[in-house]
Amino acid sequence: MLICTIVGARPQFMKTAMVSRELRHRQVREVLIHTGQHYDTNMSDVFFDELEIDPPQHHLGIGSGTQGEQTGKMLHAIESILLQERPDRVLVYGDTNSTLAGALAAAKLHISVAHVEAGLRSFNRRMPEEINRVLTDLISELLFAPTETAIKNLENEGLTNGVHFTGDVMYDAALHFADTAERESRILEYLHLSAGQYILATIHRAENTDDTTMLHAIFDGFCRIASELPVVLPLHPRTKKALEREGLLNEVAQHVRFIEPVGYLDMIMLEKNARLIATDSGGIQKEAFFYRVPCVTLRSETEWVELVQLGWNRVIDPVSVEAVEAGLHEGLGSPEGIEAIPYGTGQASKEIVQLLLREE
Secondary structure, eight states: OEEEEEEOSHHHHHHHHHHHHHHHHTTOEEEEEEOOSSOSGGGTHHHHHHTTOOOOSEEOOOOOOOHHHHHHHHHHHHHHHHHHHOOSEEEEETTSHHHHHHHHHHHHTTOEEEEETTTOOOOOTTSHHHHHHHHHHHHOSEEEESSHHHHHHHHHTTOOTTEEEOOOHHHHHHHHHHHHHHHHOOHHHHHTOOTTSOEEEEOOOHHHHSOHHHHHHHHHHHHHHTTTSOEEEEOOHHHHHHHHHTTOHHHHHTTSEEEOOOOHHHHHHHHHTOSEEEESOHHHHHHHHHTTOOEEEOSSOOSOHHHHHTTSEEEOOOSSHHHHHHHHHHHHTOOOOOOOOOSOSSOHHHHHHHHHHHTO
């Protein structure tokens, strides 16, 4: 059996690390295609090294661009590789342009598509990620859902064939790499940070960086809260460009501690030791929960509704600086949430590979 795995962005590297490890254990041949959607060394190469992922057999080097330009370039390049490799199945992860391009290329060549993290919904069609995940689910033959909520979302859309609850591969990764991070990461010492004495922030989604009102509200809110507790923010290239566009970069840098994007092990340590995490990332919401750190999600909705229900996550629509500041204060004052694990038992990767082989 030959599987082509398609990745392109930071969250997908962590997910594929666990599944690829299990594929190697089962002696299943895998061809890895990296679209280059994340092309910065600190957002790509370092993850392959730390997560012990074999170098991709195909690196497309697509880089940034508009939604249509990026997806179109990926679709054309992936199609050529699939015609060359002729895999039995294409495996895609999450909700990026790489995910949709890989699924479309495979489906049009009548190659079976398997989608890891199927069924997630924000119900906000203004998000490119929502379009990507909905379309990918529609053309996938195997849908690996990380939560029972995801299963229900698929059922509501009439998708029941090939749907399996597997748990979340990111929980697998969090469990697997936590001890490694403790041993090997020196990021807290390097940044002179003390556990529980800072807020970790990450902002990168288009709806926040492309919207002037949202961008100002979020970063003005960070500047205000930074007078009480340091805010540390690994600066995504898209966000840096947006702050430069608005003339905010130097002003915000006087209050918020910008650092370069960090590798997975360093990010684990920053997450585990934060007093609060403020993010618009889907994956980091979950990682905050895995390490039992309260989280404020700066969006109008979240796919991970379980975290809100359990009390570990607050969703704050960043429509004004007052809303952001109030949400951050609420997060800092949050009591501990309910102890529950809605994301499986940490064996999602094994379950996924078993299903791939069973459905061969």
